[in-house]
Amino acid sequence: DTGVSQNPRHKITKRGQNVTFRCDPISEHNRLYWYRQTLGQGPEFLTYFQNEAQLEKSRLLSDRFSAERPKGSFSTLEIQRTEQGDSAMYLCASSLSWGAGNTIYFGEGSWLTVV
Amino acid sequence: QKEVEQDPGPLSVPEGAIVSLNCTYSNSAFQYFMWYRQYSRKGPELLMYTYSSGNKEDGRFTAQVDKSSKYISLFIRDSQPSDSATYLCAMKGGSQGNLIFGKGTKLSVKP
Numbered sequence: 587d588t589g590v591s592q593n594p595r596h597k598i599t600k601r602g603q604n605v606t607f608r609c610d611p612i613s614e615h616n617r618l619y620w621y622r623q624t625l626g627q628g629p630e631f632l633t634y635f636q637n638e639a640q641l642e643k644s645r646l647l648s649d650r651f652s653a654e655r656p657k658g659s660f661s662t663l664e665i666q667r668t669e670q671g672d673s674a675m676y677l678c679a680s681s682l683s684w685g686a687g688n689t690i691y692f693g694e695g696s697w698l699t700v701v
Numbered sequence: 702q703k704e705v706e707q708d709p710g711p712l713s714v715p716e717g718a719i720v721s722l723n724c725t726y727s728n729s730a731f732q733y734f735m736w737y738r739q740y741s742r743k744g745p746e747l748l749m750y751t752y753s754s755g756n757k758e759d760g761r762f763t764a765q766v767d768k769s770s771k772y773i774s775l776f777i778r779d780s781q782p783s784d785s786a787t788y789l790c791a792m793k794g795g796s797q798g799n800l801i802f803g804k805g806t807k808l809s810v811k812p
Contacts (some may be wrong), residue, residue, distance in 0.1 A: 590744075619799060626709065626800030628789050629745065642798050677744055688733045688752075688793065690800060693742040 587610060590693035592678050598699045599668055606664045607696045611680030618661050619690065620653055621677040629677055629692075635661060636683055668700045683687065704728050707790055707803025716812050720777040722789035724803045727771065731792040731801075734766050736775045739787045739805065748788075749775065780810045 591610040593650035598607050611618045617636050631644045634650070637658040647653075649666075655661040665672055675695040681688065707724045714720055722736075733752055739744035749764040751757045751773075757764045763776040773792070777784055788808045789799040 592744075619796065626804065628705075628707070628791075628804050629800075631799040631801070634798045644799075651730055657744070675742075689747065690735070691747060692737070694744040695742075696740070 590680050590691055592676075592693040592696045593597060594695060594696060595637065596697045601700055602667055604664060604666045605660075605668060605698060606662050607676050607678075609663070609678030609693060610695060611660070611678070613681035615682055615691075616658065617678040617681045617683050617690075619681075619687055620661070620663050621679065621692075623675045623677055623695070624654055624673075634661075635677045662682075665698070668698075670700045673698055673700045702799050705790065705792060707801045708806055709804050711807040711809060712742075713809045713811060714780055714795055715778060716782060716810055717782050718810070720780050720804050721791075722775040722777075722788050722796075722808070724773050725771055726773070726792060726801075728792075728794070729768075729771065730794035730800075733793050734764070734769070734773050735791045735800065737791060738784075738788040738793075741786075745789055752790060764787055780808075782810050782812050785809045 593608045619634040623629040635655040650666045653663045677695045679690045679692040681690040683693040721780045734750040739745045754768045761778045765774040785803040789805040790803040
């Protein structure tokens with residue numbers, strides 16, 4: 587499978603714990619995006635990287651959230667001191683930044699439930 | 702007012718019907734318009750991508766963009782039960798990295 591890969595697919599955690607999600611983009615894509623989606627809503631942008639540089643962060647990305655893409659390949663999204671309001675599906679997406687770069691492909695998402 | 706407005710439905714149609722899904726937007730800087738299909742508990746799947754105004758057809762799907770009215774549409778011809786899903790419109794400006802999504806319209810095609 588050469589699509590966007592996300593792990594784990596499901597995570598249940600207790601409030602206050604830290605969680606980390608991993609995303610492996612489509613191999614030739616230099617842009618990587620993180621979105622969050624709650625029930626009945628469209629995905630909301632969190633942040634994106636071009637290569638290893640984090641170019642934009644949403645106001646939704648509180649200081650408990652941190653994303654990295656250390657070598658411009660895979661990325662991690664860490665949520666510290668989880669709260670029940672963090673329960674959502676976290677989506678990763680990737681694209682090129684040129685040519686058909688505006689075609690953004692999504693992974694299957696990582697579901698987080700905070701109890 | 703949200704940047705992108707989309708009626709969440711639900712929309713229920715009989716098999717074989719023509720389905721019309723729509724979004725309106727407020728940001729005149731948007732240039733790239735997409736439609737994604739999302740099945741329950743799955744990630745969004747890109748269906749159609751359109752740059753600026755005009756029509757684009759792909760099989761049973763037609764995307765239309767009217768930038769003067771800030772209105773985009775997706776038409777599905779000969780709808781099938783397998784088309785039952787949530788359809789999300791999304792758009793971005795030329796210099797923007799991220800997509801802005803509508804809430805999604807939940808479609809059910811009854812056999």
